[in-house]
Amino acid sequence: MSVTQPAPAEAPPSTLVIDCDVHTVPKEGLKSILPYMDEAWRKRFERKRANFGADSLPLRYNHPNGRVIRADSMPPGGGPGGSDPEFLIADHLDARGVSAALLNTLQALGHSAILAGPDESVAMCAAFNDFHLQEWLPLDSRLRYAATVPVQDPLKAAEEVRRMAGHEGVAAVALPMMNTYLGNRWHYPIYEAAEEVGLPIALHVSGADYIYQGAPVAAGGIAESYAERFVTMAPTIGMTNLTNLVFTGTLERFPGLRFAFLEFGFGWVAPLLRRMDSAWRELRHETPWVTKPPSAYVHDQVRFTTQPSEEVGDKDDLVRAVGDLGADVLVFSSDYPHWDNDMPHNTLRGLEPETRKAILGQNAVDFFGRTRLGLAA
């Protein structure tokens, strides 16, 4: 068998699988999205000889094995894994029995957050989004999209939210994080727009985190290796931002707004909720706009993807972890085509069938909505 063929199909899953985190990358980098900009912005980026790629990482954070993208996800026609929609459809959606996949692009997130200037990021986000609307979504109704918005300019970002909401296939707003917490009022124009159009906010580390000023800063010090950053970065960014969303009253102020934490893991969530609830009971008078226990807001408005699910030696550990948190806040994700991905057939094994079924598919349907996921009513 040629190594460039898509993965052989597995036994069809017996349940609906919604994959909430699949990564795309423009095949030729910035060049792929330049046609979606007007001439002036194309000239701007061409003169800068702008491009993007993994070379923006400092050496210490380069992957120890040389790449974060699976070798077996590389399309036969060239380009990185996640750059060829037809191959991705065959290699992931068909092979793994995925009924809907939420696409997001780290290059868009990083440039929106910090790598591009504010005005550049406005042009780039719109181009990234139009590129996906034109070159990806029409190919397969299972491809759904988290549209990246230019967070450095919240008013322009709100405009982009409203523009994207009108497009079939857009299921979420991809909001990159800066070194300003998500509950800061900077973000409120974006939240007002997202709540108005009914699109959830999808959160994901951008790759610029812990590296660039303007991106989320490291907690307590500087990680010395890829492994250190990999272990601590997403959970700590998730913890601080989730806590901030609760105690600033942002979730109270936008009761229709929903957040999906993609690839932040979930093992840390239950202890954090207990800690938040305790603090609220003891210090409620400091933030009286938080009118119910923090965990209640999270169960109402926040979801977490399963990947990267911590490897557990005993299935009972997984059962306890999920039971401790509550399966209602979990949605499945693979993180295809990245090296640390989880596939639906080998994820969450050991849970009760109904619990596993809910996490693999139904919870995401409830969260994003059947229409936004392209599923039949």
Next chain:
Amino acid sequence: MSATPTEAADAVDAGALADFPVGEIRTVTVGRMEVLVVQTAPGEFRAVSGVCPHKGARLAFGDLGGTMLPSGQGELCYAREHEVVRCPWHGYEFDLESGEMPFSDLSHKLRRFPVEVVDGRVTVARRPRQS
């Protein structure tokens, strides 16, 4: 403690009225229990059990004040002055009138005792209210 002239079989003498300034915590022992006695407003008395049901702290060392009502984001609405005691350990608040934790999801509750002023003496019933 020997019984005072106003102490009856069903009540304990807590002291002279003049020793209960509004807004200050005083204590009296009822059986083996320390009970907080507070004049919350002129002529208005509350008496509650003095041990926090959370971790057992002595509420006599807590702060007496009001609390913040649920409010809009960035707004503060202070109320219930002298009606709320705050535990010195974890800060749990208890409403002296209801004995309950205001606006909490917890069901911890202080026992409430009837208080009377008789002939210039403050007396606390030995039996707490039933509800």
